[in-house]
Amino acid sequence: MLLAALAPLLVAYAVACFRDPLRWALPAYAVSIPFSSLLSFGAGPFSSASSLLGLLLGVALLTQLITTRRSSPRLSLAIPVWLAFLALCGLSVFWSISPSVTVKAVAVFASLVLLFFALALTRFDRASLRRFESALLVGGILVVCYGAAQLLFLGGLPSLDGKSARLGNDLLDPNNQAAALLLPLALAAGRSLAGERTWRLLHGAAALVLVGGILMTGSRGGLLASVVVVSAVLLLGAGSRLTRATLGAAAGVVLAVVLILQPAGIGQRQVQDTLDSSGRTDIWTVGLHACQVYCLTGAGWGGFPVVYREQLVAVPEARFSPRGTMYQPHNIFLLALVEAGVLGLVLVALGLGVALVSALRLPRDMRGPPAAAMLGTLVSSFFLSNLEFKFFWALLAYIAISVVLADDQRLPPAHPRVLRRFPITGSTSRMTTASGESTALSPPPRAGPAGPRSRDGERQVERG
Incomplete structure (x- = not known):
């Protein structure tokens, strides 16, 4: 009954998205990215609100590209690199150790790459890019507010399946939740360095809130990546020295106070478990051992859990985790090497390298947030296998869009x-x-009398 009542509004919204996807579909999708399956309409990889909005956005953008005669932007090197990697992952079904798993994993991965492709080929202006940035920032702030509400009013942060209470246990998982907040943190920190004083203060406060959210996840890799993000924004972003020093000092004070006082247990995990790898060293040991068999051509996209279970008995020093978290590669490069082979590793490294170089070559007034977020994501990628998460591809799309817009602004008017x-x-x-x-x-205007038309x-x- 609720869906029937909302049907006219949903139809009107879909029509508006097809008429102007950058104004209506993209902001809603960006806001929903950090919430994952919390906003879900059923089971399956495409049942969450963010997946449905991403599907609507992708179809609307591709329809616009096909039906309009608008010129396309310059093709970025990142686009053929990631399309080649997607093709390699799709072909791996022919030699995969688990073809059914590979087919499902490729379907999810293809939806992310194709949406990145559609966004990278869409013409953005300053207003559209600003709207995209604001939506990403709002999504990050809202998910931190959700965690604060859990902590203060709902009995504490969720603790599922015997895991410690951390922000993200019911969302993306705590480690990927921290990684999803890196781009909003970079955007808030970048905006706090330039502009009107009131907006600088508001965005500075937003940056501190996002740092607190990353601390709530208990992710040590996320904490390290957030330090890299803030440092890179202060180094690469625009703004006076006094403003940058103030932001850096405020972020340092927040980190020190939380890690020392540990209010409501926030920061306790980062301080007490610094020497615990959470099973990552065992994962990496088994993964590198499996390279003797699989790393030339790959075991098939999505096949790392099967490889781990198969190779675990051959590595006696690796521990077994009853929770199953050790079956994830927890390293983006190990994931590419084991599942897609040497060629897959080369393509992933090339795609990430192109994104980083492109971000660093942006004009100074645009460089800070994308370059800082990319550096922080690279740090977190050493501890996470986040190639199949929407926030990862939102960052790559943001960099590609920024590069095209900067190139358009450098060209003289025609x-x-x-x-x-x-x-x-x-x-x-x-x-x-x-x-x-x-x-x-x-x-x-004509200087003389009107003459015949030419x-x-x-x-x-x-x-x-």
Whole structure:
């Protein structure tokens, strides 16, 4: 009954998304990314709200690309690299040790790569990019507020299946939850360095809230990555030295107070379990041992858990975890090597390298957040296998979009050159700007009496 009542609104929203996906579909998708299966409508990998919104966004963007005559941006090297990696993962079903698992894993992975592809080929302007950034930031703040509500009013953070109470146990899992907050943290920290004073203060407070959220996850890798993110923003971002020093000092004070006082147990895990690898060393030992058999061509996408169970008996020094968390690779490069082989590892390293170099080459006023988030994600990727998470591909799409927008801004406007070479005579003409908008160009005034219209001149302007 509820769905029937909401059906007209949902139809109207879908129509609005197809008319302007960057205004309606993209912000909703970005806000929903950190919540994962908390907002779910059933079982299965595509039943969450973020997956459904991502599907709607992808279809709307591809429809827009196909049906409009708008020029596409310059093709980034990252696009063919990740498409080649997706093709390799799809082909691995023919030699996979578990073909059914590989088919399901490739279906999930393909949806993420194709959405990245659609976003990277879509023309953004400053307003659309700003809206995307704000939605990512709002999603991060909301998920931290959700964790604070659990801690203060709902009996504490969730503790599932005997795990310690941490933010993210009922969402992405605590470690990936911390990684999902890195891009919002970079955006908040970057915005706190420039702009009006009131907005700088608000975004500085948002950055401190996100640091607190990462501490609530209990993730040591996430804490290390957050330090890298804040440091990179202070080093690479715009803003005065005083502003950057103030933000760095405030973040340092928050970290020190939480780690020392450990209010409500927050920060306790990062301080007390610094020498505990949580089974990662055992995972890596078994994974490297499996390379003797699988790392040349790969065991098939999604096949690492099967490889681990198969090879565990051959590595007596590796412990067995009854919770099953040790069956995940917990390293993005080990994941690529074991599941996609040497070629897969090369493609993943190349794709990440292209993203990092592209972010570092952005103009100074745009460089801080994407470069800092990419550096922090690379740090967290040494402890996580997050290639199949939406926040990872949202970051890559954000970098690709920023690069295209920066390239468009570096180009001089086209219409003054056209006006000089082909003076417009006759009725008003229209030209398409770099952002894809149609702009009216009025004819220049005549100095003398009106003369005959030049058909050749009009054809030249049209071709120009």
